[in-house]
Amino acid sequence: MSKDIASRVTSGVQALALPGQREGWQAQHRGSLLTDAQAYDALADAVQSDLKARRLDGDLPWGISAAARARKRVKPLRDAARAMRKAARAINGVVAAYEETQPDVVLRRREDKQLKKAQLKAAAGAAAHNSAQVTLQRLAPGESEGDPAGAPRLLGDFFGSGQQRRGA
Structure with a gap:
């Protein structure tokens, strides 16, 4: 049995390593996991409806106790279906890891x-x-001979004449 598992693992790794076979491996494994998840969900629905229909002495009226008991009993099947869907997402992650590390x-x-x-x-x-x-242009010597060298130019110098404008 271990030879079978070892050969399956080896062939799976080889399929992941080859870009042409990677998509087929992904589709095969992801499809089988999603099919299993659907089967678990269908089985859980069938078991839950059967258990809901079974009333026991001491149950509350309107089938509340039976419905709660049924949900409790099928929870492991629902968890298994959820795990299968999570495993299918993991298959996509594995393939992405191989593609990203080429x-x-x-x-x-x-x-x-x-x-x-x-x-x-x-x-x-x-x-x-x-x-x-x-900065160098701003600190450059003045443009006229009367201006001292290195005199900083003020913001008002950029607006033409030195007249004060409204609001300024």
């Missing part, structure tokens, strides 16, 4: 990351250079 995908992702980092670094350098240029 050497060419990892290399491309790293190159894209380095390119984006270089672009951001260049943009930050350009912004710093432009900021420094603006």
